[in-house]
Structures are given as C-alpha cells and as structure tokens.
Amino acid sequence: MTDLTNLGVKDIRDGVASGEFTAREIAEAFNAAVAEAASLNAFIVTTPDHALAAADAVDAKRAKGEDLGTMGGVPIGMKDLFATKGVQTTAASHILEGFNPQYESTVSQNLWDAGAGMLGKLNLDQFAMGSSNETSYFGNVNSPWRKAGSDAAMSPGGSSGGSSSAVAARIAPAATGTDTGGSIRQPAAFTGICGIKPTYGRCSRWGVVAFASSLDQAGPMARTVEDCAIMLEAMAGFDPKDATSLSMDVPAWEAGLSADLKGKRIGIPKEYRMDGTDEEILKSWEQGKEWLRDAGAEIVDVSLPHTKYALPAYYIVAPAEASSNLARYDGVRYGLRDLPDGAGLQDMYAATRAEGFGDEVKRRILIGTFVLSAGFYDAYYNQAQKVRTLVSRDFAEAFGQCDAILAPTTPTASFPLGSLNDDPLTMYLNDVFAVPASLAGLPAMSVPVTVNTDGLPLGLQIVGKPFDEQGVLNAGLAIQQRAGFDAKPEKWW
Amino acid sequence: MSVDKATVAKIASLARIKMGDEELERMVPELNGILDWVEQLGEVDVSGVEPMTAVIENHLRLRDDVVDADPKTAGGRREDVLANAPAAEHGFFGVPKVIE
Numbered sequence: 001m002t003d004l005t006n007l008g009v010k011d012i013r014d015g016v017a018s019g020e021f022t023a024r025e026i027a028e029a030f031n032a033a034v035a036e037a038a039s040l041n042a043f044i045v046t047t048p049d050h051a052l053a054a055a056d057a058v059d060a061k062r063a064k065g066e067d068l069g070t071m072g073g074v075p076i077g078m079k080d081l082f083a084t085k086g087v088q089t090t091a092a093s094h095i096l097e098g099f100n101p102q103y104e105s106t107v108s109q110n111l112w113d114a115g116a117g118m119l120g121k122l123n124l125d126q127f128a129m130g131s132s133n134e135t136s137y138f139g140n141v142n143s144p145w146r147k148a149g150s151d152a153a154m155s156p157g158g159s160s161g162g163s164s165s166a167v168a169a170r171i172a173p174a175a176t177g178t179d180t181g182g183s184i185r186q187p188a189a190f191t192g193i194c195g196i197k198p199t200y201g202r203c204s205r206w207g208v209v210a211f212a213s214s215l216d217q218a219g220p221m222a223r224t225v226e227d228c229a230i231m232l233e234a235m236a237g238f239d240p241k242d243a244t245s246l247s248m249d250v251p252a253w254e255a256g257l258s259a260d261l262k263g264k265r266i267g268i269p270k271e272y273r274m275d276g277t278d279e280e281i282l283k284s285w286e287q288g289k290e291w292l293r294d295a296g297a298e299i300v301d302v303s304l305p306h307t308k309y310a311l312p313a314y315y316i317v318a319p320a321e322a323s324s325n326l327a328r329y330d331g332v333r334y335g336l337r338d339l340p341d342g343a344g345l346q347d348m349y350a351a352t353r354a355e356g357f358g359d360e361v362k363r364r365i366l367i368g369t370f371v372l373s374a375g376f377y378d379a380y381y382n383q384a385q386k387v388r389t390l391v392s393r394d395f396a397e398a399f400g401q402c403d404a405i406l407a408p409t410t411p412t413a414s415f416p417l418g419s420l421n422d423d424p425l426t427m428y429l430n431d432v433f434a435v436p437a438s439l440a441g442l443p444a445m446s447v448p449v450t451v452n453t454d455g456l457p458l459g460l461q462i463v464g465k466p467f468d469e470q471g472v473l474n475a476g477l478a479i480q481q482r483a484g485f486d487a488k489p490e491k492w493w
Numbered sequence: 494m495s496v497d498k499a500t501v502a503k504i505a506s507l508a509r510i511k512m513g514d515e516e517l518e519r520m521v522p523e524l525n526g527i528l529d530w531v532e533q534l535g536e537v538d539v540s541g542v543e544p545m546t547a548v549i550e551n552h553l554r555l556r557d558d559v560v561d562a563d564p565k566t567a568g569g570r571r572e573d574v575l576a577n578a579p580a581a582e583h584g585f586f587g588v589p590k591v592i593e
Contacts, residue, residue: 102573103565200549214548241566244551312531323508330509332586337579345591350511362510366501366520367527369508379494383534385544390537392545424523425530441548466549 004029005170009074009227012173013115016058016073023055023062023073027117030075033171034119039493040142042156042166044080045088046120051075054117061115069115070254071234077166077175080121081128082108082218083207087118091209092126092136095329095336095356105207106239107176107218114234119172122162126358127326128183128211131430132420133161135360140417143191144169144489148455151492152416157187157430163221164191168489174222174231178208180215181314182409182434185446188221189409189459192448192487194476195221196228199466200441201246203232204239212321213244215314215438225447225476229253232469248467256470259478261295266475267302267402272433274308277411280452285408288449288460288479292406295478302398302405306390310436313391315428316371316384317439322361323368329356363424392440399465404475408433409446409461413454437463447476449483457487494532495525 004026007015016023031048058073083089083101090096104112112118126135132155133141143156143165156165160177164187167175177184179197188195196219203218210216220231233253239245268289273282289299331337331352338351357365371380398405410430420427437444443466446459460479464472496504501520505512512520561567571584580587 099577102570102576201551240554240556241563243553244547244549246549246551247554306537309534309537312534315527316531316534327509331579332588333574334577335579339589343589345589346509347511348589349509350506353509354511357510362512363520363523363527365508365510366504366524370496370504370524370528373504373507376494379535380531382544383537383539384531385546386539386542387534387537388545388548389542390539392548423526425526439548 005033007173008223009071009174009230012074013070013072013230016062017068023058024052026073027051027055027075030119030172037169037171037493040144040165040169041139042123042141042162042169042171043077043120044090044092044123044138047087047118050087051117051119054112054115058115069113070230071111072115074115074173075117075119076111077120077122077163077172078108078118079124079160079163079176079178081124081178081209082176084108084118084121087121089121089209091128092124092138093356093358093361094137095352097137097336099334103207106204106241107208107235110237111234116234122166122175124162125159126361127209127322128159128178128180129322129360129364130158131182131186131427132417133158134417134421135358137358141165143414144493145191145414145456146492154414155190155417157190157414159183160187160221164188164193167191167193167221167223169493174220174227176218176235177221178216178218179438180211181318181438182431184219184221185409185434185444185461186430188446189448190414190457192457192485193221193223194225194228194445194447195219196232196445196469196472197443198232198236198469199246199443201244202236204237204242204245206239206241210325212318213325214321215318225473225480226254226257228445229257229473251470253470253473257477258474259295259481261292261297261475261478264297264404265300265402266292266297267300267398267405269302269304269307269398269405269407271304271307272407274411274432277408278413281408281411281458284449284458284460285406288406291479291482292475294482300402302401304394304398304436306387306394307436309387310391310439311428311432313384313387314435314439315367316380317388319364319368320372320381321368323365323372326361326365329353388439391436395440395442403465404471405463407461407463409459413452413456413458433461442466443469443472445472445476447479448485449479450485451487494528496521496528
C-alpha cells in the first residue's frame with residue numbers, strides 16, 4: 001500500500017468511500033506521523049483520540065451505507081485559534097493557557113459535521129500576530145523546508161505557521177488557517193502549499209479568538225487547489241451567531257472547478273512591482289502570466305494606486321481593533337490571573353496582562369491604544385479607515401477591467417528563524433502583497449509554483465472579486481496544472 | 494509625531510499593561526519606528542472620502558424576538574460561563590475587594 005500520509009483531502013475522502021482503506025487506517029497513519037514530528041513544534045496539543053473517534057464514526061456509517069460527508073474520513077489540523085469543546089484553546093498565548101472551551105466554534109463544528117476528525121491544535125503566532133511563527137508562547141514552529149546545503153531552521157511563515165508546517169510535512173492532509181493580513185497566504189507560499197482566504201463573511205467568526213474583527217477570515221490550507229475547494233465548502237456558511245456572516249448559499253466550489261479560463265481577463269497590477277522584491281519571484285510572476293494565457297485568459301495591465309499605503313493603514317486598523325478585542329483578557333472571566341499581594345482590581349488587570357501577553361502582542365495593543373486615544377483618533381485611525389476605503393475602491397475599479405488579479409504572494413521566500421527579529425517593520429513588510437486584499441475583504445489564494453535556487457518554495461497569489469471564490473480557485477487550478485509543483489521537503493524531523 | 498517614555502507609560506496604563514522602566518524604554522524607539530512609518534498616510538488625499546465602516550456590503554439583521562432562540566448563546570449556562578474563571582465563588586466571578 002502507498003504511504004497513506006502522502007494523500008490529500010480528496011484522495012482520502014474518495015478512498016475511504018470506495019473502501020480502498022478505512023478512515024481508521026488513515027487516522028492511525030497521521031496520528032503516527034504527528035507523534036514522530038514533535039521537532040517541528042507544529043502542534044500545541046495533539047488529539048489522536050479525536051481523530052480516531054471521528055474515523056470510527058465514518059467507518060461505521062460506511063458499514064451501514066450512510067452518507068460519509070464531504071470530508072468523510074479526513075483528519076485535519078485545527079489552528080489553535082478556533083475554540084474546540086473540551087480541548088485547550090490558547091491562541092498560542094500564556095494568558096489563555098489552560099483555557100478549556102465549553103463550546104465548539106462554528107467552523108470546526110462544520111468540519112466535524114462533514115466527517116473530518118482532529119489531529120490536534122496547531123501552533124501559531126500569538127493571537128495570530130506575526131509573520132514568522134516566532135511570537136508563540138509555546139515556541140517557534142519549524143518549517144519542514146531547509147535551504148539546500150544548510151540545516152538552519154527556517155520560518156514556516158505566520159501566523160498560520162503550525163498549519164503550513166504540518167501540511168507541508170505531510171503530517172496532516174489539510175489544516176484550518178485564519179487570515180487577517182496574509183496569515184493563510186504567506187505561510188502557504190513559504191511552505192509550498194495552497195491556502196485560500198474567502199470573501200470576508202463567508203466563514204463564521206463565532207468561536208474564533210478575535211484579533212481584528214473587520215479583517216479576520218478563516219480558510220483552508222492544503223496541498224492542492226481541489227483540496228482547498230472541498231474544505232472551504234465544508235467550512236463556509238451563514239451563521240446567525242456572527243453579525244457579519246454572509247447570508248448566502250455556499251456555492252458548489254468543488255463541482256465548479258475548471259481550469260479553462262477562456263474569456264477571462266487577468267489583471268497585473270503595476271504597483272506590485274516593488275523595490276526589494278526577489279528577482280526569482282518576479283520571474284515566477286512572469287511565468288504565471290504565461291500559464292494563465294495558456295489556459296485561455298487575456299492578460300491586462302491594471303492599476304491599484306494606493307497599494308503602498310495599504311500596509312501602513314493595516315498597521316493602524318488591525319492594532320486598533322486588537323487593542324479593543326484583547327481588552328477582554330482581564331484575569332476575571334477566563335485565562336491567567338496574576339494577583340500580586342495586596343493588589344486591587346486595576347493592579348490585577350495590569351499585572352495579569354503584563355504576564356500573559358508576549359512582546360509583539362503588547363506592542364500592537366499599545367499602538368492600537370495610542371491611535372484610538374483622544375487627540376490622535378482622527379489623525380491616525382480615521383485617516384487609515386479613509387485610506388482603506390481608497391484601497392478597496394482601487395480594487396473595484398480594477399475589477400471593471402479584469403476578472404481576477406495575479407500577483408506574488410510575498411516579496412521573498414522563507415527566511416531563517418531569528419533573522420528578522422530586530423526590526424518589527426521589516427517583518428511587517430512580508431505581508432505587503434497580502435494585506436491589500438484583506439483590507440478590501442476579497443477572496444485571495446496562494447498557489448505554489450516553483451522552488452528557488454535555494455530550494456525554497458515560491459507562491460503566486462490570485463485575488464478575486466467579492467464572492468468569486470470560484471474564479472480564484474479556477475485560476476489557481478490553471479496555474480497548478482501548468483506549474484506541476486511536486487517538490488517535497490526532505491525529511492529531517 | 495513621536496512618543497516619549499512618559500507617553501508610552503500613559504498608553505500602557507490606558508491599556509492596563511504593567512511595564513517597568515526598562516520595558517518602557519525599549520518600547521519608545523519601537524513605537525516611534527512604527528508611528529514614523531504610518532505617518533506616510535498623511536500624504537494621501539482623502540478629501541471627500543468616507544472612512545470604511547463595512548468591508549463587504551451587508552445589512553444588520555434582526556433576530557426573531559424569541560427567548561433563548563439558539564441554545565449555544567442562550568441563558569441558563571452559569572456553570573459553562575464560570576468553568577474557566579480563575580476564581581469563581583458562589584456562582585459568581587471572584588475579584589479582589591473593590592469597596593473599602
């Protein structure tokens with residue numbers, strides 16, 4: 001039998017349904033792979049029993065001839081930002097260490113209802129704040145990839161770094177991610193996998209630890225476009241418990257997949273040709289245009305004039321929302337409490353938060369508090385929200401001339417852990433190509449296309465019109481078929 | 494605009510994060526670096542532009558006026574609500590004494 005851990009979502013689901021193997025065999029194979037890969041530090045907790053129980057339920061259904069669900073028999077990794085009933089949920093923070101949710105997030109429940117099981121809770125940047133997975137209280141995540149001829153530990157990207165590492169290392173066929181300003185797409189690009197952030201509102205935020213509520217969106221991370229389509233279909237859907245949930249039917253994205261792009265126009269935004277972008281990435285972008293042309297699309301130049309202002313606007317809007325969202329961690333209702341001798345209530349808040357938050361989280365809370373404070377609100381926050389309107393308007397105008405946009409996902413390939421720690425701004429620049437689509441709430445996907453001369457993966461990004469995940473997936477599929485990306489990290493863990 | 498140590502101390506106090514001298518001093522250049530960088534937004538002509546309030550057009554729904562319509566967000570779950578509290582007492586959240 002082939003190594004089951006090389007299989008993706010579709011192959012597992014179809015193989016379980018046809019009886020080629022049992023869901024239990026699959027779950028056991030992945031549980032073993034997870035247990036063997038502790039040195040990646042991709043998981044904060046593992047839940048082999050959850051995976052086995054879900055698998056047994058699927059096998060029992062099959063024996064009775066019942067429907068197995070669109071993810072039937074597929075064990076996945078769950079980013080530790082989703083509340084999972086009875087399983088510690090930390091957002092990779094000390095302040096939530098030991099937090100044991102009494103309820104299940106909508107997205108995770110949707111996945112379990114579709115027949116998926118859980119291998120464990122995946123590590124991430126603390127409260128999803130970071131682009132390298134170095135801000136977790138539970139330690140850095142290692143990418144399974146290494147530069148050719150080096151054994152330096154590389155970043156899996158962030159914030160969904162546990163997700164990207166696990167899927168690239170084939171210790172999980174797929175994983176959930178969340179994307180606030182690139183946290184699905186950038187790690188996917190760094191590790192040679194696919195990841196899609198749907199239109200804002202497609203996936204319920206109920207039960208997802210909040211970072212910046214106007215930007216946070218969940219999405220799947222997997223090794224193929226097809227697997228992403230299947231999993232996104234299972235995750236998405238209207239949820240009355242989330243006020244910004246889209247009251248729309250979930251399209252049949254898997255059934256609608258087509259790599260034929262005849263009649264489609266793909267826009268190339270000239271402002272994404274930025275200084276500091278890696279030459280090999282620019283080359284892969286050119287190659288991407290050729291592939292899409294080959295698939296029948298017409299390539300057109302478009303302009304997104306406010307692109308350079310998207311990242312600074314993001315670094316006002318996101319911290320502002322974070323400072324408000326994270327006010328809930330006060331040592332009273334859940335999580336850590338630090339009560340120094342003789343301390344009053346206010347001292348307890350301040351001590352608890354000092355102890356419970358990491359440096360990057362504190363930095364963002366302070367920035368957010370500052371830009372929202374009296375006297376600075378208009379100059380910073382309001383200005384940023386106006387710029388956000390302009391960024392969004394740029395896309396709306398560009399989509400008058402094209403159906404989707406092709407751009408690099410990141411300006412560079414992955415970097416060694418620890419190499420960008422000195423300067424928060426350099427780290428933030430990782431998301432320069434990812435953030436604009438987040439500010440505009442648009443569906444966007446990263447697809448792996450090649451490895452660079454260091455042997456590290458590179459990804460291309462497709463950004464679509466609101467609600468047009470299908471167009472994004474289809475362009476992604478066209479690229480996937482032509483890129484034929486089949487590089488795998490060499491196993492060292 | 495740049496911030497000094499006293500301003501950072503004020504912000505930290507507003508954010509209810511206890512910070513010692515050393516930490517405050519470390520934060521000053523870091524925050525100034527970020528603030529200097531976001532300052533470039535001032536170049537953008539935003540005259541007549543409304544600040545964004547909703548990224549994808551949506552309307553605010555009203556739910557049916559039914560008590561406990563969704564059991565997951567309904568009342569009567571005191572044990573669940575208190576389950577993770579660091580100091581729950583007598584069915585309430587416990588906090589340090591606030592009244593002398």
